[in-house]
Amino acid sequence: MASSTTGPVVGENKVSGFIFGVIAWIVGLMFFFPIFWLVLNSFKTEEAANGDPVLFFTPTLEQYREVTASSTGLLSFGEAFFNSAWVVVVSTIIVMVLAIPAAYSLAIRPVEKWRDVLFFFISTKFLPIAAAILPLWILARDLGLLNTRLVLIILYTALNLPLAVWMLRSFFAEVPRELIEASQMDGASLMSQIRSVILPIVSPGIAATALLSFIFAWNEFFLAVQLNPVDGSTVPIWVTTAVTTRGLFLAKLSAASTLATLPVVLAGWAAQKRMIRGLALGAIK
Amino acid sequence: MATVTYDSASRIYPGTEKPAVNELKLDIGDGELLVLVGPSGSGKSTALRMLAGLEFVDKGSILIDDRDVTLTPPQDRDIAMVFQNYALYPNMTVAGNMGFALKQQGVSKEERAKRVMEAAKILDLEEYLDRKPKNLSGGQRQRVAMGRAIVRSPQVFLMDEPLSNLDAKLRVSTRTQLVDLQARLGVTTVYVTHDQVEAMTMGHRVAVLDHGVLQQVDTPRRLYSAPANLFVAGFIGSPAMNLIEADRSGDELHFGSSVVALPADVQADLKASSATRFVIGIRPEHLSNAGGGLNSNVTVVEELGSDAFVHATIQHGGGDVTIVVRIDGETTVSRGDNMPISIDGPVHIFEADSGKRLGTPPE
Ligand SMILES: Nc1ncnc2c1ncn2[C@@H]1O[C@H](COP(=O)(O)OP(=O)(O)O)[C@@H](O)[C@H]1O
Ligand SMILES: [Mg+2]
Numbered sequence: 243m244a245s246s247t248t249g250p251v252v253g254e255n256k257v258s259g260f261i262f263g264v265i266a267w268i269v270g271l272m273f274f275f276p277i278f279w280l281v282l283n284s285f286k287t288e289e290a291a292n293g294d295p296v297l298f299f300t301p302t303l304e305q306y307r308e309v310t311a312s313s314t315g316l317l318s319f320g321e322a323f324f325n326s327a328w329v330v331v332v333s334t335i336i337v338m339v340l341a342i343p344a345a346y347s348l349a350i351r352p353v354e355k356w357r358d359v360l361f362f363f364i365s366t367k368f369l370p371i372a373a374a375i376l377p378l379w380i381l382a383r384d385l386g387l388l389n390t391r392l393v394l395i396i397l398y399t400a401l402n403l404p405l406a407v408w409m410l411r412s413f414f415a416e417v418p419r420e421l422i423e424a425s426q427m428d429g430a431s432l433m434s435q436i437r438s439v440i441l442p443i444v445s446p447g448i449a450a451t452a453l454l455s456f457i458f459a460w461n462e463f464f465l466a467v468q469l470n471p472v473d474g475s476t477v478p479i480w481v482t483t484a485v486t487t488r489g490l491f492l493a494k495l496s497a498a499s500t501l502a503t504l505p506v507v508l509a510g511w512a513a514q515k516r517m518i519r520g521l522a523l524g525a526i527k
Numbered sequence: 528m529a530t531v532t533y534d535s536a537s538r539i540y541p542g543t544e545k546p547a548v549n550e551l552k553l554d555i556g557d558g559e560l561l562v563l564v565g566p567s568g569s570g571k572s573t574a575l576r577m578l579a580g581l582e583f584v585d586k587g588s589i590l591i592d593d594r595d596v597t598l599t600p601p602q603d604r605d606i607a608m609v610f611q612n613y614a615l616y617p618n619m620t621v622a623g624n625m626g627f628a629l630k631q632q633g634v635s636k637e638e639r640a641k642r643v644m645e646a647a648k649i650l651d652l653e654e655y656l657d658r659k660p661k662n663l664s665g666g667q668r669q670r671v672a673m674g675r676a677i678v679r680s681p682q683v684f685l686m687d688e689p690l691s692n693l694d695a696k697l698r699v700s701t702r703t704q705l706v707d708l709q710a711r712l713g714v715t716t717v718y719v720t721h722d723q724v725e726a727m728t729m730g731h732r733v734a735v736l737d738h739g740v741l742q743q744v745d746t747p748r749r750l751y752s753a754p755a756n757l758f759v760a761g762f763i764g765s766p767a768m769n770l771i772e773a774d775r776s777g778d779e780l781h782f783g784s785s786v787v788a789l790p791a792d793v794q795a796d797l798k799a800s801s802a803t804r805f806v807i808g809i810r811p812e813h814l815s816n817a818g819g820g821l822n823s824n825v826t827v828v829e830e831l832g833s834d835a836f837v838h839a840t841i842q843h844g845g846g847d848v849t850i851v852v853r854i855d856g857e858t859t860v861s862r863g864d865n866m867p868i869s870i871d872g873p874v875h876i877f878e879a880d881s882g883k884r885l886g887t888p889p890e
Contacts, residue, residue: 418612418614420610420612420614421614421616423579423581423601423608423610423614424608424610424614424615424616424675425616425627426580426581426600426601426602427579427581427601427602427606427607427608427628428607428627428628428631428675428679429602429603429628429631429632430602430627430631431602431631434631438616438619438627439616439618442616442617442618443617443618
């Protein structure tokens, strides 16, 4: 990690380092600016948000109050948030519980034809989801799963599992073989090898994978709107329904979007801490 | 305390035809320090890993104390191993690394701390017990790896080139400490190295491997004085033995212009042999510059103080051959000098193609 900042101090390198630094900042700001503007707008009144852009204004929580206030017949923020949390957390847990052993066996004790197995996993993602929606809808209807949280849990698990297995496999493959062998020589059982030696090393990878799975599921809109637009709807649907598009709505939409983004930011922050701590171990070069 | 037996043990890696270790027969005594030596790829690590239980034994068997462990998993063999790159657990402290095996055995926390401390004292690691491996120097890591092995008091130690990641000076001092430690603990040890100097200085006995085949297993002294074949003759010794090819002329072999005097048993074997090409092996110290029948032309002189190694060319078999002669450090010889030499000591004769030694090796 220390290697990225200091190189040999030669004039030319300093200059190019500076230029790259500036470019990185510009690109970073380009990505960050819309989000910054969104958050800014969410604290403005509708008039201010729709008027000439200004940087300084009197912040108000009015929009937050408005979008979170439940009105009868509409999906409330609390409901949507609870549904999302439930669907996303449960599906992410299932994904990890299934993907970790799969990745272990693909990376550390490869079965015969493990490459084919891996390819099969990813091949399930070849079909565009739009092409699968009709059979999925019919299946869900026949199984009585339409408008349930369960259908989303099942689908988000299925959607994220292949990617999780792929990612985790490459993290597990980085565990030095000798470490596992050393623990075997030390008399460690399989469970003990996994718990004491392998998991601490792959935990940054697990955190990254879980985060990605969390984000994909949290932001998923298409399946949610097709299969579950009523009970058990999730936050992305709430964002589109909570804000009436009559009159001025930019500030309210900004507030709703900011609320919808918050859990992802929190999850990212938590995962990042875990990831950095793992990287600091220095086992994975 | 244990003996180890390789009983015609072979390892054939899946997808390969030639065995990486070919019918290895080897008996290792209780408390012995046996060194496995050979060039890279000769099957040393494979042989060691077979004993560890990390590599499947395709043919034959492996015994520890007459107990057949061929199919026993590594966990149940009571063997400790030091890996070339140490393989320390990065998430555990030095104490955690050293105590890990004891923890697996269910040893109590106090007992563990006590035994880790004892080992740390032996290895001079007391002040590092709370550090993580990445905050240690190479030499300290190496000692932690050793510590992890000795804390357990296992039946057998295995070491796969444990010194190869240390710098030259540390390697030599650690070598001595290791020999001393092994003698003190008296644990049967199999030590792998590609460095013949390390092998000769450390081993009670040394087993030489080439292409997965055991060439000779003997004390360092006998390996040096009575190499069983051409490979061992060329591999053991630094500088290497002079190996000079010679065609037979009748039942005689010529070294330069002179006939090599052969003992009766070698003479008999030569008569019986159907080979035409042979190799004459002479150690540098068994060539003398105290006058003699052969003229040599000095090319390089390596002064070592007490003695010197002189590289010189001689006329042999219709061309120039370079030989190395050890001479007294007092004598001054320089490049371009004409140095008359003679054979002054035992000569080893091998068949050039089979590498077989002629005659019974001297005691
Ligand atoms: N996992 C493996 N699969 C196939 N061949 C291997 C494997 N490990 C080692 N070998 C081969 O077996 C031979 C012996 O290897 P090794 O025991 O590592 O030699 P050494 O330790 O003496 O350098 C080499 O030719 C090597 O290429
Ligand atoms: Mg090796």
